[in-house]
Amino acid sequence: MSPKPKFQTPTGTKDILPSMQPLWNFVLTSFENAAKFYGFDRIDTPIIEDAELFIKGTGMDSDIVQKQMYNLKTRGGDSLVLRPEGTPPVVRAYLEKGMAHLPSPVKLYYEGPMFRYERPQAGRLRQFRQFGVEVIGDSSPVIDAEIIQLFAVMLESVKIKEYTIHINSIGTEQCRVKYKKILKEYYRSHQRQICATCRDRLRSNPLRVLDCKDEKCQRIKIQAPPILDYLDDESSKDFKAVLEYLDSRNLPYFVNPNLVRGLDYYTKTVFEIFSGLPQDEEEGVALGGGGRYDGLVKDLGGQDTPAVGFAIGMDRVINLLREQGKLPPKKAAPRIFLVQISNLAKKKSLSLIEDFRSAGINIRESLGRDSIKSQLNLADRFDVDYALILGHQEALNDEIIIREMESGSQETVSFGSIILQMKKRLARKVKKSKK
Numbered sequence: 173m174s175p176k177p178k179f180q181t182p183t184g185t186k187d188i189l190p191s192m193q194p195l196w197n198f199v200l201t202s203f204e205n206a207a208k209f210y211g212f213d214r215i216d217t218p219i220i221e222d223a224e225l226f227i228k229g230t231g232m233d234s235d236i237v238q239k240q241m242y243n244l245k246t247r248g249g250d251s252l253v254l255r256p257e258g259t260p261p262v263v264r265a266y267l268e269k270g271m272a273h274l275p276s277p278v279k280l281y282y283e284g285p286m287f288r289y290e291r292p293q294a295g296r297l298r299q300f301r302q303f304g305v306e307v308i309g310d311s312s313p314v315i316d317a318e319i320i321q322l323f324a325v326m327l328e329s330v331k332i333k334e335y336t337i338h339i340n341s342i343g344t345e346q347c348r349v350k351y352k353k354i355l356k357e358y359y360r361s362h363q364r365q366i367c368a369t370c371r372d373r374l375r376s377n378p379l380r381v382l383d384c385k386d387e388k389c390q391r392i393k394i395q396a397p398p399i400l401d402y403l404d405d406e407s408s409k410d411f412k413a414v415l416e417y418l419d420s421r422n423l424p425y426f427v428n429p430n431l432v433r434g435l436d437y438y439t440k441t442v443f444e445i446f447s448g449l450p451q452d453e454e455e456g457v458a459l460g461g462g463g464r465y466d467g468l469v470k471d472l473g474g475q476d477t478p479a480v481g482f483a484i485g486m487d488r489v490i491n492l493l494r495e496q497g498k499l500p501p502k503k504a505a506p507r508i509f510l511v512q513i514s515n516l517a518k519k520k521s522l523s524l525i526e527d528f529r530s531a532g533i534n535i536r537e538s539l540g541r542d543s544i545k546s547q548l549n550l551a552d553r554f555d556v557d558y559a560l561i562l563g564h565q566e567a568l569n570d571e572i573i574i575r576e577m578e579s580g581s582q583e584t585v586s587f588g589s590i591i592l593q594m595k596k597r598l599a600r601k602v603k604k605s606k607k
């Protein structure tokens with residue numbers, strides 16, 4: 173066994189190796205195309221942001237702010253963090269760059285790495301990528317349904333057909349204040365039967381007791397008064413409307429009264445999309461989640477502006493596709509290998525490579541090698557159809573040799589005609605292999 177390398181990826185991070193890049197590109201391009209069709213424009217925000225943005229935005233009581241942020245103290249004494257999520261940065265940019273003056277709603281999408289100091293386990297990383305969308309400036313429930321539809325379209329665009337939408341409404345701030353009291357009241361008589369985290373949460377962020385996964389808390393949770401019974405009229409009406417829109421599109425949703433989401437800014441609709449069908453016994457993984465956040469723009473210093481959005485965990489989507497063995501179609505590998513011998517040939521090769529690129533023909537080469545044998549071996553390993561051999565004499569004579577790899581037959585042609593020659597040969601070979 174080879175010795176363990178001295179340096180490894182930090183815990184909870186990973187390399188995306190060349191072999192995986194086509195799958196990542198396929199997912200990213202499919203998601204981008206869907207988002208663009210729905211009128212979203214791309215935004216990129218920095219990976220580092222002011223810590224205060226998340227304390228105010230994601231919320232002091234959230235796990236993210238409490239224990240998951242990577243804090244950076246700069247030499248200048250600024251308190252920055254590696255961004256744990258994309259929503260507060262997008263709202264910061266919206267306010268800072270005057271996007272409130274653009275036609276409303278403003279629809280933005282982003283993709284990039286997020287950082288959370290979590291205990292790594294299956295599907296949970298410390299650096300992971302999210303694809304997110306945010307619609308800022310529209311309070312209609314049809315927008316909630318539209319983005320859930322977009323989420324579904326994105327999953328289907330990468331051939332994920334089995335998923336379940338968990339949806340709930342947590343109402344406005346006012347109804348939550350009332351509901352939190354009722355929930356605390358209910359849990360008061362069950363203090364001894366719940367886990368220590370829930371006991372803490374009852375004090376700091378009572379709604380979170382509803383998404384505790386601890387087995388002994390489940391029994392208590394089932395009997396808890398559902399938040400949907402305590403919504404104000406407007407939240408209730410909006411939630412009904414969202415469900416009706418989803419019904420009209422036949423989207424597979426499931427009203428989950430325990431879904432509260434761990435970020436403090438949510439209001440009204442919240443949702444999470446899991447892999448697998450509603451009837452599956454095993455709960456799938458959360459591929460993404462989102463909801464309305466009608467108070468965040470104001471909390472971050474803007475006017476009262478409603479908003480809604482979601483983020484998909486790209487790594488989880490990729491894992492699912494890999495598990496299901498769904499890989500994007502392989503890109504055609506280059507069918508030509510350029511062999512060169514001598515300095516003059518290397519010089520001419522540099523310009524020839526550019527000519528092939530301009531002509532849209534992929535080729536392989538190994539300019540650092542000098543031996544013809546090792547270059548032809550490589551050509552064999554790459555399984556190309558043709559090797560082009562540019563020796564010192566050919567370079568002097570303005571010629572080049574075309575070698576057909578399968579038969580070994582060779583022909584010398586003029587250097588200037590090689591692009592045209594290869595275009596013809598490649599086209600002929602395609603025709604032959606199609607017969």
Ligand code: HAM
Pocket residue numbers: 256257258259288290295296297298299300302304305306435458459460461462463465480481482483484485486487488
């Ligand atoms: P979130 O639920 O915290 O929401 O994250 C969204 C998705 O990111 C999760 O469902 C999961 O797929 C992925 N994810 C989160 N943490 C990890 C992790 N440690 N490792 C791998 N994947 C992870 C948000 O971030 C909100 N900003 C979504 C949103 C946008 N709400 C409104 N607009």
